[in-house]
Amino acid sequence: VTISGTLRTINADTRKYAKERIKEIVDFTCKGLGAFGTVNIEKGYAPLVNDNFVVDIVKENAINLLGKDNVVFRKHPSLGAEDFSFYLEHSKGAFYHLGCRNEEKNILSSLHTADFDIDEDCLEIGVMLHVLNTLSFSKL
Structure with missing residues (x-):
């Protein structure tokens, strides 16, 4: 067996x-x-463990960019496998999801499905958040 x-x-x-x-x-x-x-x-895959200090910086930047009501936090850890976990074995960091669905545009499918689509407007938000994070880390 x-x-x-x-x-x-x-x-x-x-x-x-x-x-x-x-x-x-x-x-x-x-x-x-x-x-x-x-x-x-x-x-x-290694367990994906975020650094709390980095999480706080990303959280503050996300709330400043998107507003508190548009930033959602998991109550429990995810058991999804992710390549990013290997980076976090060697460096402090934080993994986060960028929402890409849009009910108004009927973009509703889940990730890893045949009809998955993305609201490309989220790309600009992702770039802005990465820039804010980079600027925050450069001041440390």
Whole structure:
């Protein structure tokens, strides 16, 4: 029997614990059933952990640019896999989403769907936010 999947965690300690527990479960289950098993967990994507100081700067700039009502914060961490996590292993930073839907223009489809579309007006907002962030960091 081969079981495969994705292991996603919100920090390195939880990831280490989950790997250890998976191996223990396989070992003890196999031992109890007179079988054998191996566990191979590839590194995969690192947990994406934002730096709180950088988050505060991005948050302030986003609110100043868009207004408090147009800036939404997640209540819970996301378990999505993201290449940006590898950058955050080596540098302080903050990952954020830039909204690209527009109900008035009937641009409503979710990411990663066949009919996904983007309201290109969001690109200007994204550039302005990046410029504000760059200016803020250059003053540090």
